[in-house]
Amino acid sequence: MNRLLFAGLLVLIPLAAAAHSQLGTTIPANGAVLKEPPTQIVLTFAKRIRLTRVQVARDQDRPVDLDLGDQKAFATRFAVPVADKGRGSFRVEWRGLASDGHAMRGAFTFRVE
Numbered sequence: 308m309n310r311l312l313f314a315g316l317l318v319l320i321p322l323a324a325a326a327h328s329q330l331g332t333t334i335p336a337n338g339a340v341l342k343e344p345p346t347q348i349v350l351t352f353a354k355r356i357r358l359t360r361v362q363v364a365r366d367q368d369r370p371v372d373l374d375l376g377d378q379k380a381f382a383t384r385f386a387v388p389v390a391d392k393g394r395g396s397f398r399v400e401w402r403g404l405a406s407d408g409h410a411m412r413g414a415f416t417f418r419v420e
């Protein structure tokens with residue numbers, strides 16, 4: 308590959324990634340240690356996305372789909388109710404669609420003591 312073209316590609320790759328809606332903040336925050344189980348999972352994105360799936364797994368349990376309710380449209384903030392599952396280590400996995408049509412996914416964890 309032409310050396311100049313290769314250098315150009317290296318510059319383009321981070322730009323393409325930056326065009327995606329990055330996950331801004333979550334509640335609970337990634338790595339949070341809580342005294343009470345959360346009543347909802349809040350996901351905030353830098354740009355609007357369409358959230359398609361959120362799953363929560365406790366410890367080694369099978370992941371459970373959360374009901375997104377009417378939150379089916381593009382938005383920057385989603386608040387998804389979650390049932391009290393008691394204490395343990397939780398992993399939240401989400402999937403969505405960026406406004407440019409690209410699939411997005413991510414995960415974070417928190418603990419309830």
Ligand SMILES: [Cu+2]
Pocket residue numbers: 326327405407408409
């Ligand atoms: Cu994209």
